[in-house]
Amino acid sequence: MTAPSTAASTSIMVADARTLKRNAAEKRFRAYGLAAIFAGLLALVLLVGSILNNGASAFKQTFIQIDVTLPESKLDKSGVRDPEVMKKATTVTYAPLLRDGLMAKLDELGVTDIEKKEVGNMISKEAAAQLRNHVLANPNLIGQTIPFEVLANGRIDGFFKGRVDFASAELDKNVSPAQLNAALALEDAGSLETRFNLGFLTAPDASDQRPEAAGLGVAILGSLYMMGVVLLLALPIGVTASIYLEEFAPTNRWTDLIEVNISNLAAVPSIVFGILGLAIFINFAGLPQSAPIVGGLVLTLMTLPTIIIATRASLKSVPPSIRDAALGVGASKMQAVFHHVLPLAAPGILTGTIIGLAQALGETAPLLLIGMVAFVREYPAGPPEGLFDPATALPVQIYNWTQRADPAFVERASGAIIILLLFLIVMNAIAVMLRRRFERRW
């Protein structure tokens, strides 16, 4: 490509300096390309690896087996075993019972160099409430000594997951080496174990002080509700809009305007949809904050362009001969589209819808603005009323956990991301399968 060489090159079998240089440049260029691809793949591996590495332990939790004595004198002075009366005994009454039970067990194991308060702090603050609920549900347990399994405190749990060690416990005012020794003794005796924790998937969120009890139950339910709303609204609206634009729309100003709007909406930052939701749905229409219905509406508007673009592509791929054949045997235009084109385009539409839903499931920013960051412990009611109850969503719950001080919440946030990614993988796998199974080449 450069000017013809003036130097006499004697043989075509021996490459001259300029050819060598050009070949080297060629090789370098190839190497850059390959390096770029590997950089992209490396980023993917690092990203997924770091999440898995941080989050895998969130699915396990440390439990302590305690024999608790439930004295009548403290829990049910009246002796009538009426849960309404027994409610007077609060968690403050139950917590010492658990502590005393653990104390007794440690004495048995010969662990003595530990203070009473430290023993109490080895147990999760959530445990007292769990014991209370258990007793209120079974009042006749009072007066007995029952085996009860409780969550260990987040720091003790962190010790068995490698987050806490003796050196860091020395400096940490929330955990002491004596507690860690006691925990090791308990593990040797078989009363403490770290195993799979279903509560992580089903339990509601827990406060800042008790990361060990925090779960994704409300968030998963909230996300599910929102996906339901998105599916119910975005699919019919998206499909009908695409049918109009692809099959019926005349080329006029209004159609042009719609086209321009759809392609722009697809590129509008998601947070802008959050502002829209806050201003229109909450401030203007008066819908409640933090409700899945509002989240669903906002995500619907956000996913509509995705669904419309996918649906139009798949309507376009149905050959005109199908329409012509239908029209030829006397179908109206509407019948040709609804009876013939739409069923043939259905797999593509479904694929696009699932991908749109997956996008909506992972979206966080607009939900922050419509108040879904609130701390919600109550499960929303069943639909349709539950759509108006406060709830959180998976990605927002993850964000929420990363904002908390205790490092145990980072583990939980990463664990929640694993769940989120699993949902996304399943959805995308279904989309790919649908495409493989039903895609038709004309």
Place this chain on the structure above:
Amino acid sequence: MSVLWIFIAVLGLSLVGFFAGRTRAIASGGGDIRVLHSLPKHYGAFVSTAALLPAVIVLALWSVLSPAMINSSVASLLPTSETSADLALNDVKRIANGLDQAVAQGRISKDASYNFEGTPEEIAKQLGAVGIALGSAPDTATMDAAESYRAKAEKSRFWRGVAVLAASVFALLLALRVTDKEFRARNTVERVVKGLLILSASIAVFTTIGIVASMLFESRNFFAQYPALQFFFGTNWAPNFRGGSDLGILPLLWGTLYISFIALIFAVPIGLFAAIYMSEYAGPKLRAVAKPMIEVLAGIPTIVYGLFALVTVGPLLRDYFAQPLGFGESASSVMTAGIVMGIMLIPFVSSLSDDILNAVPQTMRDASLGLGATQSETIKQVVLPAALPGIVGAVLLAASRAIGETMIVVMGAGAAAKLSLNPFEAMTTVTVKIVSQLTGDTDFASPETLVAFALGLTLFAFTLCLNVLALYIVRKYREQYE
């Protein structure tokens, strides 16, 4: 009558209408469906649409107009000034709502709820029991207004049911009357369906109007309280909810552009080279593996990237670069957010560029290779110049994505608004400030909250311009080779 029951009733009517219309059409043809203009089911669909559509329209209109009318008539009962009218009206609604709930839970009888005898404190206590917390005990005027509000709301609910059902029945009967073997039922139904199709296609336009209108409206309120000149040219961002805030957008814009710039520095070379390798060099095997793998990066939610920035990249950069080199102590920094956002943008740049490179006609490559150019020379001197406009468009789209990105910067960039050149310092962006001004307790009368809408409008205008420009360039480029 609740909306749900009205809905069920109307659906029932429309089902009845379907069979009635069908039967009547067949009867008018004397039992022979060949003499009908349309199929029997079209007549059924016609009558059933007639029962459904007007009812739904009446219901929608009623739901929009009636609250507005009740509000204005109740507001006239309240002796408050203009500014706090909304707040007072809100109190009235909360009390009315609380009383409704109290009745529903059986705490007070329905009659008692309308003539509530008792001191304001007792009322507040009753409402507290159903979970309605009032700031202060309500005064008599508020209680009267609440009673009037409840009475009007109940009346409105009753008449809503009557009006909707009447509309449904009336339209149904009218439709039945015109149903006849000569009637062109199919055409009528299809016209209605087409109307619905147009309606749903127009939602995209309504959404844009909603976005722009809501932000313009609130931004106008903001600029009424805060000078626009200071907003657009102020170099200090220091919101203070007690008043006297500095709300200059420049530090935020600087942070946004700086982070986007770093992200593009990472994403563009990697994405572009990956695209070049994949479209020009890679065999089908590598392409089949690498392309979807890189595109997986595009399907990962931004919250995942945010966490990656927060837990992995941030501490890494701080411990191995910023601290040893004396650049700063902060894990969240422009660099952290920029790198992670760069990773997010790689697939965006690479798949767009891949499409564009593939659109360059093969004949151009063949001509260049035929003249003796090496493959890389062909790419550098023929393919890339030909594809340049498209690639510029792709980079602009990626830039607009970077500017609007929220979660990565919320979790990776920090919250301090600064005008600084040090990339290892924490800075903040427009999107971060929108989130922080609009979450938590917000008062929609103060400029500190309303500024978020002005920020949103700026962001929207910015990204819109970039998108329009990029789409224009890409389209222009495509036409060149088609």
